[in-house]
Amino acid sequence: MIELNNVTYSYPFQSQAAVCGISLKVEAGEAVLITGESGCGKSTLVRLINGLCPNFFQGKLNGEIFYNGQPGKSKSLREISSMVGTVFQDPELQFFALNVADELAFAHEWQDKSCHEINKIVEQTALRFGITDILSSSIHDLSEGQKQKVALGTVLSMKPGIVVLDEPSANLDPESTEELADIIQTLKKKGIAVVIADHRLYWLKNTVNKVIVMDQGKIAVKGDFSILSDQKMLDKYGLRRHKIEDLRHSLACVPENGAIKVKDLTFMYKKGPVLFDKISFCLPNGVTGIIGNNGTGKTTLARLLTGLNRMKEGSISVNGKTVSPKQMLKRSGLVLQNTDHQLHMNSVIQELAAAAGELSPKNPCSKNLMNILDQFGLKDLADRHPQSLSGGEKQRLVIACGLAKNPDVLILDEPTSGLDGRNMKRIANMIRQAAKNGVSVIVITHDLELLAEACDFALRLPVLNTSDNWIIEKEKIKNAS
Amino acid sequence: MHAAVPMVPVTEPLKMLVPFLRTLVMVNVILALALSSRVQTLLTALKSFRLPVWLYLPSAVMIRFIPSFIKDVRQIHDTMLIRGYSLNPVFILRHPLIGVRLMAAPLIFRALRSSDELGIAAELKGVGYGVPMKNFRPSVFTCVDGLAMICTLAVIFAACLIQIQLGVEILGDHI
Numbered sequence: 092m093i094e095l096n097n098v099t100y101s102y103p104f105q106s107q108a109a110v111c112g113i114s115l116k117v118e119a120g121e122a123v124l125i126t127g128e129s130g131c132g133k134s135t136l137v138r139l140i141n142g143l144c145p146n147f148f149q150g151k152l153n154g155e156i157f158y159n160g161q162p163g164k165s166k167s168l169r170e171i172s173s174m175v176g177t178v179f180q181d182p183e184l185q186f187f188a189l190n191v192a193d194e195l196a197f198a199h200e201w202q203d204k205s206c207h208e209i210n211k212i213v214e215q216t217a218l219r220f221g222i223t224d225i226l227s228s229s230i231h232d233l234s235e236g237q238k239q240k241v242a243l244g245t246v247l248s249m250k251p252g253i254v255v256l257d258e259p260s261a262n263l264d265p266e267s268t269e270e271l272a273d274i275i276q277t278l279k280k281k282g283i284a285v286v287i288a289d290h291r292l293y294w295l296k297n298t299v300n301k302v303i304v305m306d307q308g309k310i311a312v313k314g315d316f317s318i319l320s321d322q323k324m325l326d327k328y329g330l331r332r333h334k335i336e337d338l339r340h341s342l343a344c345v346p347e348n349g350a351i352k353v354k355d356l357t358f359m360y361k362k363g364p365v366l367f368d369k370i371s372f373c374l375p376n377g378v379t380g381i382i383g384n385n386g387t388g389k390t391t392l393a394r395l396l397t398g399l400n401r402m403k404e405g406s407i408s409v410n411g412k413t414v415s416p417k418q419m420l421k422r423s424g425l426v427l428q429n430t431d432h433q434l435h436m437n438s439v440i441q442e443l444a445a446a447a448g449e450l451s452p453k454n455p456c457s458k459n460l461m462n463i464l465d466q467f468g469l470k471d472l473a474d475r476h477p478q479s480l481s482g483g484e485k486q487r488l489v490i491a492c493g494l495a496k497n498p499d500v501l502i503l504d505e506p507t508s509g510l511d512g513r514n515m516k517r518i519a520n521m522i523r524q525a526a527k528n529g530v531s532v533i534v535i536t537h538d539l540e541l542l543a544e545a546c547d548f549a550l551r552l553p554v555l556n557t558s559d560n561w562i563i564e565k566e567k568i569k570n571a572s
Numbered sequence: 573m574h575a576a577v578p579m580v581p582v583t584e585p586l587k588m589l590v591p592f593l594r595t596l597v598m599v600n601v602i603l604a605l606a607l608s609s610r611v612q613t614l615l616t617a618l619k620s621f622r623l624p625v626w627l628y629l630p631s632a633v634m635i636r637f638i639p640s641f642i643k644d645v646r647q648i649h650d651t652m653l654i655r656g657y658s659l660n661p662v663f664i665l666r667h668p669l670i671g672v673r674l675m676a677a678p679l680i681f682r683a684l685r686s687s688d689e690l691g692i693a694a695e696l697k698g699v700g701y702g703v704p705m706k707n708f709r710p711s712v713f714t715c716v717d718g719l720a721m722i723c724t725l726a727v728i729f730a731a732c733l734i735q736i737q738l739g740v741e742i743l744g745d746h747i
Contacts, residue, residue: 147695172696184686185693189615189636196708198697209708231639245697399650425654431685432647435677446655478681496656 092284093117093253098154100144109135110308122275122285124295127305128329128511129483133288140286141255142171176246180258182238191241192226216244234385236267253284260291261509264537268294290511292319292333304328329513335539339382342549349373351531356405370554378522378532378545383552389535393502397423409499424493428505430485434477442477446492467491483514494525502533507541519544619707648678
């Protein structure tokens with residue numbers, strides 16, 4: 092059980108409190124969702140619960156935090172972390188080992204436990220989370236869902252009474268998210284108090300007991316899950332929807348004709364199996380969502396379409412003209428999931444200028460570039476360092492950079508993971524606007540809300556090859572006659 | 573020049589060959605180790621040395637992040653390609669500073685962020701609070717290890733012998 096009593100906390104060198112007057116109680120076997128717009132203070136609240144604030148980040152703490160009835164002020168971070176387990180948004184960044192078994196054992200190797208004891212814990216944890224078959228796998232080969240399970244397994248093997256999940260669904264596909272909800276239910280049954288800080292809400296409908304909506308460092312609204320059915324409240328605090336429709340199976344397929352035609356595409360990695368075998372499809376103007384399970388080649392297809400990878404066979408034509416991969420590289424934009432890799436320059440305006448092809452711009456504040464920044468709501472941030480922007484602002488900037496070179500096709504890989512409702516809608520609008528301006532936009536996403544908000548068509552992977560399509564067509568004709 | 577002013581390094585081509593060859597040998601050793609070993613194997617070997625936490629942890633993290641670093645470099649390279657910049661010799665000669673910035677800026681920020689998160693994870697996992705680390709898969713000294721040790725000692729002995737017998741005669745006293 093954890094209790095926060097009128098807690099106010101400020102980070103070092105900050106005059107304004109990050110959270111103010113927070114009172115909250117999470118009982119054993121209870122799950123609480125903390126949500127709110129980016130920068131509302133939910134991450135700070137998570138850090139207060141797991142003891143990182145003030146033990147790691149320093150700063151000034153007023154009020155009291157109790158862990159199982161004992162005051163937190165007298166406890167070291169090590170003592171707190173033995174009671175509170177934390178899983179972060181990107182579990183890979185908290186892994187110390189490179190294979191699953193070693194990672195599960197890592198924390199226990201520092202607990203003065205015998206080898207036999209540690210081996211037993213690793214075995215039991217693997218069984219509990221159904222990851223026995225991947226114990227010797229490299230962490231780099233795991234899907235996001237598997238990484239989440241390994242991180243959870245590591246944390247739960249320490250037997251904490253409280254578990255904190257920071258943005259757990261941000262990188263997960265809907266199926267893995269459902270599995271995570273089941274795991275949380277199991278934890279509740281075992282008497283563990285679970286605190287979840289997340290932007291995505293729909294998956295927690297039958298899981299959480301309480302919902303806390305934060306705004307500007309304070310608790311704005313408190314109640315059970317039903318409070319999230321108030322659309323006005325969701326809009327006011329920039330939240331995502333509490334109920335969403337899964338359009339992955341009902342979204343219209345890409346039409347037979349379109350601006351971009353891919354013919355007989357064949358591709359395989361070195362020593363790998365054939366990933367695409369003579370597949371053909373068209374990408375129309377508008378927004379197309381690429382839908383498929385892990386390993387079906389969504390990212391590879393994006394790389395082939397942008398010319399980053401060369402196809403073994405096949406061709407791509409834009410508006411009837413065949414285009415080489417080298418030309419495709421010039422005529423396409425790709426926005427990767429991790430914005431950190433895509434920001435190089437000293438200021439936002441320089442970043443945009445570099446993306447538009449002006450490496451040493453004489454006048455980086457040219458009217459055209461400022462107009463683009465204005466469209467993306469970044470005009471006031473033109474002189475800021477790109478790496479100092481918030482997650483939503485960075486995402487908008489990299490999309491603006493992708494569009495700055497006027498591409499024929501713009502591909503976005505998970506553009507809204509970890510974004511709040513307001514930023515997600517903003518990005519969906521930008522995608523739609525780009526499509527209206529004649530760009531074929533392709534979105535690779537697990538975000539069902541983005542799919543519903545922005546996508547017109549779906550390209551489902553795996554795509555059948557030309558001969559299979561022909562057989563299916565023949566079957567259809569046969570059935571019709 | 574070196575004879576007149578000893579502070580100035582050796583400049584004769586034959587003598588310059590010595591540090592070059594030494595570096596080449598070292599690079600070859602590291603390269604062979606890097607290309608022939610799995611990172612996890614290196615980590616496991618490092619664990620069995622029972623080093624103090626202040627030495628083990630940074631070394632382990634350094635090795636652990638080699639694959640992530642390679643992945644980061646690849647992604648940054650892809651981003652540059654898609655923006656129309658290729659880090660070829662011509663581009664680097666024309667824009668040396670921008671060339672470094674394009675690659676180094678995202679790498680530095682990424683490294684800072686990763687180290688922050690990893691530091692937090694270490695704190696939360698209770699690493700380095702005075703309790704010595706215990707390897708859950710203790711290494712056993714096998715015949716293969718013994719053979720490898722004998723071979724290594726033989727190579728070191730041969731290298732020393734060659735250096736003592738031939739080094740001075742061929743290249744003189746300055747090496």
